[in-house]
Amino acid sequence: VLSAYDELKAEGAVESYVGRGTIVRSSERRDNGERPHEAERPSAPAPLYWKPLLAPGAGGGGSSLIRDLLALPKRPDAVSFGVGVPAPDEELKAELADIAGKLFREGGDESTLLHSPVEGFASLRQTLCERMSRSGIRTTKEEVLVVSGAQQGLDLIARTLLSRGDCVLVEEPTYFSALETFRAAGADVIGIPADADGRLRLDALEAMLRYRPKFVYVIPSYQNPSGRLMDASTREALLHLAYRHRTPIVEEDPYSALGYEGAPLPPIKAMDLYDHVVYVGTFSKLIGPGFRVGWIAAPRQLAKPLAAMKQIADLHTGSIAQKLAESALREGVVDRQTDKIRVAYREKRDEIVSALKQYAVPGMSWETPKGGLFVWVRLPDGVNGSGLAVRASDRGVDYIPGTPFFADPPHADYIRLNFACVDMGRIREGVRRLCAAVQDVLGE
Numbered sequence: 001v002l003s004a005y006d007e008l009k010a011e012g013a014v015e016s017y018v019g020r021g022t023i024v025r026s027s028e029r030r031d032n033g034e035r036p037h038e039a040e041r042p043s044a045p046a047p048l049y050w051k052p053l054l055a056p057g058a059g060g061g062g063s064s065l066i067r068d069l070l071a072l073p074k075r076p077d078a079v080s081f082g083v084g085v086p087a088p089d090e091e092l093k094a095e096l097a098d099i100a101g102k103l104f105r106e107g108g109d110e111s112t113l114l115h116s117p118v119e120g121f122a123s124l125r126q127t128l129c130e131r132m133s134r135s136g137i138r139t140t141k142e143e144v145l146v147v148s149g150a151q152q153g154l155d156l157i158a159r160t161l162l163s164r165g166d167c168v169l170v171e172e173p174t175y176f177s178a179l180e181t182f183r184a185a186g187a188d189v190i191g192i193p194a195d196a197d198g199r200l201r202l203d204a205l206e207a208m209l210r211y212r213p214k215f216v217y218v219i220p221s222y223q224n225p226s227g228r229l230m231d232a233s234t235r236e237a238l239l240h241l242a243y244r245h246r247t248p249i250v251e252e253d254p255y256s257a258l259g260y261e262g263a264p265l266p267p268i269k270a271m272d273l274y275d276h277v278v279y280v281g282t283f284s285k286l287i288g289p290g291f292r293v294g295w296i297a298a299p300r301q302l303a304k305p306l307a308a309m310k311q312i313a314d315l316h317t318g319s320i321a322q323k324l325a326e327s328a329l330r331e332g333v334v335d336r337q338t339d340k341i342r343v344a345y346r347e348k349r350d351e352i353v354s355a356l357k358q359y360a361v362p363g364m365s366w367e368t369p370k371g372g373l374f375v376w377v378r379l380p381d382g383v384n385g386s387g388l389a390v391r392a393s394d395r396g397v398d399y400i401p402g403t404p405f406f407a408d409p410p411h412a413d414y415i416r417l418n419f420a421c422v423d424m425g426r427i428r429e430g431v432r433r434l435c436a437a438v439q440d441v442l443g444e
């Protein structure tokens, strides 16, 4: 009924008044100095009203909270701990420009402007297998699918595996876009909480596995948003629970190359001997999110259905982006860049944690991440992360509130700070402003 009223309103046939309801608009009123509606001219059709035409679920998804917050007016001197992307890098851009120039001049049309295979260039898939073998993942290029960023990887997995009413288990908190993607495919998402040390509660997981979820989604290394590193024994236990309950694991791994303390832990995919793990990787956090090159390493039986879904989605990932990724990998650009940002981001991590220690308001707490881009901060009792954003914006600092990262909101008392994108010299000031905003809210 509301949609029908909306449609009539859009056509100018009715008017709504708070307290009086919706009434038919008289032609007199319409002639009364107001611009006549197009629909009144006998020959002109009424504008089409699209809302009732949308498919179920379309347009309803997407975290409007995050969009709204990103749209808040920003002071020119604002410090942004918001979006989860790496800092732009001039040296990297120059290296990529050289490679791209060479590809356009010498690579032939098939490397740049023509179609590539749905699965991605075989040479890139082989290079990705070699890269994954460094972390112990044994896979072949037939099991690898190049995708347009990890987000597309998640979407293809969701479309390939999920039906309406299926259930997906996720760590809580987790990447909000994954929650939206699984829900858009019709799934119910159930969060598995972490214990006080940030470890996945395996008892809760096992209890939920009995309800036959379609898969378990995890980001074991330097998770988004919590920055947590799942320890080796939890990874192993998770895999063995998956074996016992014959449940797939979707493992996302955008951040494992950005570890600041010691060698990285092997991905769960590297421990999997029985085709239970689908692994998703991306270059977005090492090179830049605009690059849109990621990959899926899937069990063999899943690789073809995923490729069929990819063909429907976009035929293939951009040929030039794939070739650029391949050359950047082969020529050591990705490794050099990773080594460089690992050092820079470790310093930024230390700076933000030290600034939090200096300025934190009583009741604020945080976990020091061992890698990745994020510090996950708990606010004092009574301070709501979304409400605080407006105060923080006035003070000249922004961040992402924690609520959208939970399968079961509100959990309003967390916020996520991305420290990687902020200049070293601005981090302390950003934290000072944030803590002042918390103080403002507490004083209200």
Ligand code: PMP
Pocket: 084, 148, 149, 150, 151, 152, 175, 219, 224, 252, 254, 282, 283, 284, 289, 292, 293, 294
């Ligand atoms: N997965 C996770 C866990 C992420 O943190 C992000 C980046 N915010 C993405 C996927 C998106 O990656 P991409 O740009 O490769 O689609």
